[in-house]
Amino acid sequence: MKPVFKNIPVHKIDSSPFQKRKYFDADKLKDLAASIKNDGLIEPIIVRPKNDRYELIAGERRLKATINFTPFKTIQAKIIQVDDLQARRISATENLQRENFSAIESIEAIVEIIDAHLIEDNEYESMGETPETRLNVLFGKLHSIQNSLDRQSKVSEKSQLLLHKFVQQLEKIFKKLPKRLEWKSFYVHDFPLVREICEDIRKISLENQLNKSQINAISEVKKTSKEAYQHIVNHTHSSDTPKIENNNQGEKSASIFPLRDMSAREIKQAAEKIIKNEIKAKQNRKQNLLDLNLTAKKIIMLRLGIPFHRIAKRLNISQKTVVESSEIIQSVQHDLKNNISVPESAKKNGLPEPLVWHIALENMTDQERFKALNWGLLTWDHWYWNDLDYRFGDDWPGRIPAQLVAHTLFYFTREGQLVFDPMAGGGVVPDVCLAFHRRCWSFDLSDRKDKRPEIEVYQWETKGLKWPVNNKEKPDLIFIDPPYFKKKASDYADNSISNLSKDRYLAFFKSFLKLAFHHAKPTTRLAFLNADWRNFQGVSALDEDERSSILITHYAQIMSDAGWKITQYIDCPMSNQRFHPGVVSRMQKKRTLGVVRRTLIIARKR
Numbered sequence: 001m002k003p004v005f006k007n008i009p010v011h012k013i014d015s016s017p018f019q020k021r022k023y024f025d026a027d028k029l030k031d032l033a034a035s036i037k038n039d040g041l042i043e044p045i046i047v048r049p050k051n052d053r054y055e056l057i058a059g060e061r062r063l064k065a066t067i068n069f070t071p072f073k074t075i076q077a078k079i080i081q082v083d084d085l086q087a088r089r090i091s092a093t094e095n096l097q098r099e100n101f102s103a104i105e106s107i108e109a110i111v112e113i114i115d116a117h118l119i120e121d122n123e124y125e126s127m128g129e130t131p132e133t134r135l136n137v138l139f140g141k142l143h144s145i146q147n148s149l150d151r152q153s154k155v156s157e158k159s160q161l162l163l164h165k166f167v168q169q170l171e172k173i174f175k176k177l178p179k180r181l182e183w184k185s186f187y188v189h190d191f192p193l194v195r196e197i198c199e200d201i202r203k204i205s206l207e208n209q210l211n212k213s214q215i216n217a218i219s220e221v222k223k224t225s226k227e228a229y230q231h232i233v234n235h236t237h238s239s240d241t242p243k244i245e246n247n248n249q250g251e252k253s254a255s256i257f258p259l260r261d262m263s264a265r266e267i268k269q270a271a272e273k274i275i276k277n278e279i280k281a282k283q284n285r286k287q288n289l290l291d292l293n294l295t296a297k298k299i300i301m302l303r304l305g306i307p308f309h310r311i312a313k314r315l316n317i318s319q320k321t322v323v324e325s326s327e328i329i330q331s332v333q334h335d336l337k338n339n340i341s342v343p344e345s346a347k348k349n350g351l352p353e354p355l356v357w358h359i360a361l362e363n364m365t366d367q368e369r370f371k372a373l374n375w376g377l378l379t380w381d382h383w384y385w386n387d388l389d390y391r392f393g394d395d396w397p398g399r400i401p402a403q404l405v406a407h408t409l410f411y412f413t414r415e416g417q418l419v420f421d422p423m424a425g426g427g428v429v430p431d432v433c434l435a436f437h438r439r440c441w442s443f444d445l446s447d448r449k450d451k452r453p454e455i456e457v458y459q460w461e462t463k464g465l466k467w468p469v470n471n472k473e474k475p476d477l478i479f480i481d482p483p484y485f486k487k488k489a490s491d492y493a494d495n496s497i498s499n500l501s502k503d504r505y506l507a508f509f510k511s512f513l514k515l516a517f518h519h520a521k522p523t524t525r526l527a528f529l530n531a532d533w534r535n536f537q538g539v540s541a542l543d544e545d546e547r548s549s550i551l552i553t554h555y556a557q558i559m560s561d562a563g564w565k566i567t568q569y570i571d572c573p574m575s576n577q578r579f580h581p582g583v584v585s586r587m588q589k590k591r592t593l594g595v596v597r598r599t600l601i602i603a604r605k606r
């Protein structure tokens, strides 16, 4: 049937089910609308009739510009009668002819064109569920057959037929593309970009109209350092003016311009600078553990909800003087309002950073807190971080990632609830509780009155175990991160449970978990972090003596025997980046199977 040209009402046109592009730059649509108003529509849009209405096939930008930015109620359209597959092909081809297409969009358009042409072939259709997976399989097969032929290796007849059938079709399709391109080069250089890209990079690439090398550079940065990636992305929204950032040491850090104006090299250089500054800042933070003044000590302990009489006792002051000084809080609030960063304000006011985060993150939801701290929020039960977050906790043997604590608080507590940490060590739990506005009572056998007044001194005895406080209030969450069996035994004090024999170590948990159960309320949750202990060093996996091991299942059994009901096992692997390649290669030679698995067991009382 011949096409008909007609002015049709815009409200009668439905969008195309084959149009995948969802991102349209508003400014560019306005420019297009201005040209439509001045010169009219140079090329009509293409539609097909469908149930008394029309379905758009090509011309989404023209239609959007007309609807949103012109007074016109109708639009010139070419009406054609085509089936779904033809509509899809026309839509894909038309898409590629658009000007100012970003790299990702044009690769996706080519994928769509190829798929729309090959989909009628049963063999091709069965190669996968989506155009990307189908093409990946097809390209992979053709590429390897072609390589074998080039190397003059034997190739089965079936493979030769497949190559013959599809290469011809592909060459035909590629010949018709507006830009000269060969299918092999497309498979090797362009296709990986859409196959491997994650959703957030795709979005950023579209918003910033990035080219291929920019996309590769930003993807590489994301793989190397999440912090650098976040920094570049968060500070380079297209409307941003160039920025020079000051880090907490007052040094100038990487200057960042709108992402689209940065070359791939500049993106990588900026990332390198951010990573270097971050390392320096971490090192300085490690060294700068403050002796706190009395005002700061009182604020921290009060904000963590430690009862007055215990604060007075710990700080050796009268109960009447346990009051907060609003001056210092106001000074921090003033800094934050004036865009002074958290580390700078902490330094200026002589406060630990977590307390300043506490003030900065007040009146926010937990999700907003994760965002502000630049942490992704994990949705699944596998929590892995390459590195610690040095803003929380002290340089302490066995220190855990602050994100692990934050996720536990997020899933198992609510704002204002009480967390109990019986072996607080470097203080990651109280620090994160401060930032996330949970109360926290924490204890450890090591006494650091001046640096960590909030961690009260208490030694859990192996015999005649007692609860350290006799308040009526019971915790909502007991978070226990004990020294793992034999691990770091020499780093902790002599009376640490890490020095116990296997039997006594397990006996300690039997008593502790019973006691904790007794001091819990019906809704209390227990979070117990530990790892398998296996005597794997220097032995092959087959020769390990399992009689000496303590597996996570042993702790789970003890927990259940004490009355706790286990609700979740969360994998929190330890970072494996710290292993020296030499060690790894020795392990591999011996077939030694190391341990990085660490598990957070969650249980409830009832």
Ligand SMILES: C[S@@+](CC[C@H](N)C(=O)[O-])C[C@H]1O[C@@H](n2cnc3c(N)ncnc32)[C@H](O)[C@@H]1O
Residues within 6 Å of the ligand: 393, 394, 396, 397, 398, 399, 400, 401, 422, 423, 424, 425, 426, 427, 428, 429, 443, 444, 445, 446, 458, 459, 460, 461, 481, 482, 483, 484, 492, 493, 495, 496, 497, 498
């Ligand atoms: C793995 S560390 C905790 C680390 C902490 N979660 C952090 O991220 O900094 C275990 C702590 O348990 C403490 N500890 C060991 N035996 C103890 C006992 N019998 N009573 C009290 N604390 C003990 C050690 O002093 C050590 O600080």
